[in-house]
Amino acid sequence: MSTTTAPPPEAAPPEHSGGGNDDHGHGHDHGHDPFLAHHFGSAKQQFDAGKFGMWLFLVTEILFFSGLFCAYAVYRSTHPEAFANADQYLDPMLGAANTAVLIFSSLTMAWAVRAAQLGQQQLLVRLLTITLSCASIFLGVKAVEYSHKWDLGILWSSMFNPQLHAHHSPALLVMSIPAMLAVVATAILFGLGKSKQKPVQAKFWGCLLITSAAYFGGVGLGLVVPIIEGAITGETAVEVAEHAAATEHAAVEHAAAENAAVKHAADHTADGAATTAATAGSVEAAAAEQVAIDMTYTGIFFSIYFVMTGLHGIHILAGMGVIAWLLYRSLLGHFGPRYFGPVDFVGLYWHLVDLIWIYLFPLLYLIG
Amino acid sequence: MDSHDSHEIAHVMPLKVLFSIFGLLIFFTILTVAIAELHLGRWEIIISMLIATTKASLVAVYFMHLRYDNPFNAMVFVFSLVFVALFLGFTLVDVEQYQPDLIPVEDPIATGS
Numbered sequence: 001m002s003t004t005t006a007p008p009p010e011a012a013p014p015e016h017s018g019g020g021n022d023d024h025g026h027g028h029d030h031g032h033d034p035f036l037a038h039h040f041g042s043a044k045q046q047f048d049a050g051k052f053g054m055w056l057f058l059v060t061e062i063l064f065f066s067g068l069f070c071a072y073a074v075y076r077s078t079h080p081e082a083f084a085n086a087d088q089y090l091d092p093m094l095g096a097a098n099t100a101v102l103i104f105s106s107l108t109m110a111w112a113v114r115a116a117q118l119g120q121q122q123l124l125v126r127l128l129t130i131t132l133s134c135a136s137i138f139l140g141v142k143a144v145e146y147s148h149k150w151d152l153g154i155l156w157s158s159m160f161n162p163q164l165h166a167h168h169s170p171a172l173l174v175m176s177i178p179a180m181l182a183v184v185a186t187a188i189l190f191g192l193g194k195s196k197q198k199p200v201q202a203k204f205w206g207c208l209l210i211t212s213a214a215y216f217g218g219v220g221l222g223l224v225v226p227i228i229e230g231a232i233t234g235e236t237a238v239e240v241a242e243h244a245a246a247t248e249h250a251a252v253e254h255a256a257a258e259n260a261a262v263k264h265a266a267d268h269t270a271d272g273a274a275t276t277a278a279t280a281g282s283v284e285a286a287a288a289e290q291v292a293i294d295m296t297y298t299g300i301f302f303s304i305y306f307v308m309t310g311l312h313g314i315h316i317l318a319g320m321g322v323i324a325w326l327l328y329r330s331l332l333g334h335f336g337p338r339y340f341g342p343v344d345f346v347g348l349y350w351h352l353v354d355l356i357w358i359y360l361f362p363l364l365y366l367i368g
Numbered sequence: 369m370d371s372h373d374s375h376e377i378a379h380v381m382p383l384k385v386l387f388s389i390f391g392l393l394i395f396f397t398i399l400t401v402a403i404a405e406l407h408l409g410r411w412e413i414i415i416s417m418l419i420a421t422t423k424a425s426l427v428a429v430y431f432m433h434l435r436y437d438n439p440f441n442a443m444v445f446v447f448s449l450v451f452v453a454l455f456l457g458f459t460l461v462d463v464e465q466y467q468p469d470l471i472p473v474e475d476p477i478a479t480g481s
Contacts (some may be wrong), residue, residue: 043377044376047378051378052441052444055441055445056444059445059447062445062448062452066451066452066455066456069452069456070455070456073456073460074463077463078463078467093401096398099397100394103393103397107386107389107390107431109431110381110430111383111386114380114381114383114386117378117380337377340377344378348432351427351428351431352432354427358420358423358424358427359420359424361397363416366401366412366416367404367412367413367416
């Protein structure tokens with residue numbers, strides 16, 4: 001599985017044909033499938049073998065992610081309060097928007113497999129570009145979510161320190177740097193392809209330019225959804241999060257003050273006269289201390305959140321790399337009714353990434 | 369040689385099926401968000417996991433062609449889920465076993481308060 005966006009240099013029949021062709025002579029190869037490897041008896045056998053291999057890879061992926069789902073399940077069973085507490089910091093609408101985007105990209109991917117099977121070359125290129133753009137939009141929304149959490153101090157474990165007001169840090173800008181570079185690079189390569197009259201290169205980089213630009217569409221979506229949501233409910237999601245942070249913050253400060261008071265009282269009452277006062281205060285102090293402990297636990301929830309969504313994001317990036325490779329090969333006209341295996345196998349991987357998100361969305365965003 | 373038709377290599381999914389599945393997936397997404405708004409307490413996780421599993425099955429059976437695929441691939445996939453269930457099940461049983469015996473930490477540095 002190639003995970004780089006760079007297309008393979010070979011334009012002619014690639015590795016599958018192998019060097020073995022020469023031994024058999026060119027006469028034998030006449031009328032042969034250019035992509036049918038010699039060790040396979042038929043196109044169907046080659047397809048079935050590839051598909052089985054892909055399913056085995058998907059199984060390893062499922063087991064790989066199950067480690068994180070297991071961490072989630074164990075933590076949820078021992079500290080359900082952390083999950084209830086974390087609920088207020090996550091915007092379900094952004095998660096739902098991303099779910100819809102991923103489901104749509106799954107549809108276009110499944111449709112792309114169909115287009116490859118039926119030899120609809122132009123449709124295949126368009127559908128792969130839409131799939132790539134959806135992946136970009138997904139990452140754009142994710143960048144808005146991550147940067148907003150960064151600004152509010154909603155981070156992993158001990159870094160979890162929710163603030164009253166969002167800092168205006170350039171987090172979103174910094175996260176968008178790779179996309180900006182991608183837009184510039186693909187635009188330059190698109191221009192080069194056009195000027196040197198290399199239609200395949202020009203089309204390929206043009207499609208990737210659309211993909212890179214789609215990221216900013218995703219950023220726009222991520223910024224607009226909370227505003228629409230606010231217009232409907234009458235309160236912005238930012239305010240809700242800030243309100244939650246304020247409550248938490250006040251409680252923690254209260255706890256600290258109480259703790260100090262109790263300690264102070266205990267220190268200065270060797271005669272035991274003020275012990276009653278200390279015990280009276282300690283009930284409240286214990287409650288406030290509980291809030292501080294909840295904060296620690298909520299921080300650990302966000303460790304799980306960032307690792308799970310981050311790993312899923314890496315899978316999206318890897319999928320984009322492989323789909324870009326498919327795009328290049330489909331521009332070369334490699335895929336048709338007799339040879340569409342790679343499109344199908346990458347499609348399977350893409351659907352699995354979607355499938356994992358289908359579970360991540362309710363587990364992280366909805367259940368509190 | 370073999371077929372000259374992709375139908376004989378693998379099943380071609382009709383567009384109608386693809387669009388219907390997409391519609392169903394979007395419907396279930398809206399449904400799960402709507403149900404989450406009701407705050408059903410302990411039923412919440414059961415219902416949302418049921419909906420998620422329905423969605424995942426639709427994706428696996430139709431988008432991933434498992435219905436028309438070699439059944440062996442489906443078997444490999446289902447077995448992986450069985451192993452995930454074993455993994456999670458045994459781990460949770462183990463956690464539940466020793467959870468009551470845990471000694472709470474009162475050190476302020478360890479608890480972070």
